[in-house]
Amino acid sequence: MSDTEELLKIIESFRKKNHYHVEEDTWYSCPAHPEYSGNDPHNCLCGLLEHNLKVDKALQIVRGLTKRAPDKGQAAVVKDNQAIAPCG
Numbered sequence: 001m002s003d004t005e006e007l008l009k010i011i012e013s014f015r016k017k018n019h020y021h022v023e024e025d026t027w028y029s030c031p032a033h034p035e036y037s038g039n040d041p042h043n044c045l046c047g048l049l050e051h052n053l054k055v056d057k058a059l060q061i062v063r064g065l066t067k068r069a070p071d072k073g074q075a076a077v078v079k080d081n082q083a084i085a086p087c088g
């Protein structure tokens with residue numbers, strides 16, 4: 001697995017799959033959770049959607065960097081690290 005593929009997998013693992021849920025009292029769950037029992041409209045209030053949009057953006061950025069990298073299969077992020085001159 002290339003560094004890029006590994007980085008994409010790591011970022012993907014940050015994706016939230018479930019809305020906030022309080023099993024003991026579903027009134028306090030996110031209104032978008034299927035077991036929510038409150039009166040609010042079913043809009044997400046737990047931040048899952050915004051969080052996953054950030055994950056999508058991070059994946060998009062890494063894929064964009066990889067496309068621009070001149071060497072096939074080598075991520076631009078790796079190249080950036082190599083560009084830093086060692087101390088001394």
Ligand SMILES: [Zn+2]
Binds near residue numbers: 031047048
């Ligand atoms: Zn939510």
